[in-house]
Amino acid sequence: DIVLTQSPGTLSLSPGETATLSCRASQSLNSAYLAWYQQRPGQAPRLLLYSASIRAPGIPDRFRGSYSGTDFTLTISRLEPEDFAVFYCQHYGGSPLYSFGPGTTLEIK
């Protein structure tokens, strides 16, 4: 089974800075099946990126996804106050069919 590990657990940055969030898979996976979500307190998750790097409708281009082998990265440029939240990566195709990483909390420094 593919296990997703996210790092760091918590990232403290200031508005205007760039955030780099990592999601590492325990084995090779199809990048087409990797998505990223943002969850603000008290809200449902929001799809940011799918197929590792394709932005969902309405997502600003400050959010960028990339990957190399089993390492997937979410980069958020020019952080704005509303960007601070918990971010999850998610994989489709293993067992269970959908699995989520444990999340990275992006907090205001």
Place this chain on the structure above:
Amino acid sequence: QLQLQESGSGLVRPSQTLSLTCSVSGGSIESGGYSWSWIRQPPGKGLEWIGYIYSSGSSDYNPSLKSRVTISVDNSKNEFSLKLSSVTAADTAVYYCARGFLTSGFDFWGQGALVTVSS
């Protein structure tokens, strides 16, 4: 704009069955080849996929919950439902319904429904 709304009992006794319904508006549950999932999140913890169903009735479940989960669909009402039997305190969570599509992730979510298991 597609909208999903969870409804059901917010308090369930241990060993009883949790029941939730997701009403879909702004689009048909039968169109587009999408799957319709239930996902839960215990307080302060991460996300766990429970299972999905297609409008055809085809479904799949998380192996860790499979023995206790039933997901059904009612196309005439444009809704799908979750039943989780023999609940314990570990099943206390916010339960979300969401639309999914293979490589595209879960693009529409309900607001979530908190279900507490307690006597």
